[in-house]
Amino acid sequence: xxxxxxxxxxxxxxxxxxxxxxxxxxxxxxxxxxxxxxxxxxxxxxxxxxxxxxxxxxxxxxxxxxxxxxxxxxxxxxxxxxxxxxxxxxxxxxxxxxxxxxxxxxxxxxxxxxxxxxxxxxxxxxxxxxxxxxxxxxxxxxxxxxxxxxxxxxxxxxxxxxxxxxxxxxxxxxxxxxxxxxxxxxxxxxxxxxxxxxxxxxxxxxxxxxxxxxxxxxxxxxxxxxxxxxxxxxxxxxxxxxxxxxxxxxxxxxxxxxxxxxxxxxxxxxxxxxxxxxxxxxxxxxxxxxxxxxxxxxxxxxxxxxxxxxxxxxxxxxxxxxxxxxxxxxxxxxxxxxxxxxxxxxxxxxxxxxxxxxxxx
DNA sequence: TACGCGTGGGG
DNA sequence: TCCCCAAGCGT
Numbered sequence: 001x002x003x004x005x006x007x008x009x010x011x012x013x014x015x016x017x018x019x020x021x022x023x024x025x026x027x028x029x030x031x032x033x034x035x036x037x038x039x040x041x042x043x044x045x046x047x048x049x050x051x052x053x054x055x056x057x058x059x060x061x062x063x064x065x066x067x068x069x070x071x072x073x074x075x076x077x078x079x080x081x082x083x084x085x086x087x088x089x090x091x092x093x094x095x096x097x098x099x100x101x102x103x104x105x106x107x108x109x110x111x112x113x114x115x116x117x118x119x120x121x122x123x124x125x126x127x128x129x130x131x132x133x134x135x136x137x138x139x140x141x142x143x144x145x146x147x148x149x150x151x152x153x154x155x156x157x158x159x160x161x162x163x164x165x166x167x168x169x170x171x172x173x174x175x176x177x178x179x180x181x182x183x184x185x186x187x188x189x190x191x192x193x194x195x196x197x198x199x200x201x202x203x204x205x206x207x208x209x210x211x212x213x214x215x216x217x218x219x220x221x222x223x224x225x226x227x228x229x230x231x232x233x234x235x236x237x238x239x240x241x242x243x244x245x246x247x248x249x250x251x252x253x254x255x256x257x258x259x260x261x262x263x264x265x266x267x268x269x270x271x272x273x274x275x276x277x278x279x280x281x282x283x284x285x286x287x288x289x290x291x292x293x294x295x296x297x298x299x300x301x302x303x304x305x306x307x308x309x310x311x312x313x314x315x316x317x318x319x320x321x322x323x324x325x326x327x328x329x330x331x332x333x334x335x336x337x338x339x340x341x342x343x344x345x346x347x348x349x350x351x352x353x354x355x356x357x358x359x360x361x
Numbered sequence: 362t363a364c365g366c367g368t369g370g371g372g
Numbered sequence: 373t374c375c376c377c378a379a380g381c382g383t
Binding site for chain 2: 058059060062063095096097098099100101172173208209210240268269270271311312313314315316347348349
């Protein structure tokens, strides 16, 4: 007789109503106070929900917590952000990463003005048509701000459900199945709380490593916990290794202390953000040396700054050497003295280089 | 479908 | 130091 893997259990076999009640009861006692959360029973401002959800895409709660209120103070309403130039939105997004989100939020706000009279739609279908809003974010906003009975599925929910089901199929291929399973748990009552409770469970109890199963309101229904291999879920397909790149960046200073910057193209990595001039980012360090003459922003004496700066992006491991040069003046470009660096949309990568050069602002 | 897209924290 | 991971989206 051939060996067969145990079949995945399925949510329809689980008592949805009982699961919902257990989770909501747990949530009422365990929920964190977060800047974008209103007191229980109060309906949140859709604009605040939209901003929080965009910020939280692939970004930890800890990071967003310190950034949310300052951003809201600068852009208190959807209309305020729609009226602002993109450059200001990028500036406010410094350090948050995935800068396309800032452009998407800007485009989204303008689309809401044009297509919805300035009022954010609160159904998942309508939300999903807006820039930067995909399946997860549409469901999250619709549930939290609109009390629509939809279940957003983020990485927390994927982890929780893949464990409850002991789902052998790996992510991301199994995502549609997980979304369908999640939606079977939806209820018309307390849709926003249920959505947040499910994510909160993943964040506080059903964690990637060493989940606190003894504190879990769903433990008795969890197939993985029963088997004792809960940490092995969700199964995932192996990722490609990160590419390695090298570059040399040019710190060109004018006699008045101004530094030459440039803006990256809107599309692609660090789109629209400000950087130091540099060689192309190349696999071969020797090719970088060969590219220096063509890449230098001015003809002057370039003095190496000792050491190097390593910056790891999602799919790139970049090592940068810095050289410093001085010119009298006359060069066109984005010249900025250090006391005005704070006005530039500087990604962390650029700030690292500036700090490595000993500049403070 | 698979890949490009930042950054910081935890183990 | 290294690896994993995070309230994903667009193409």
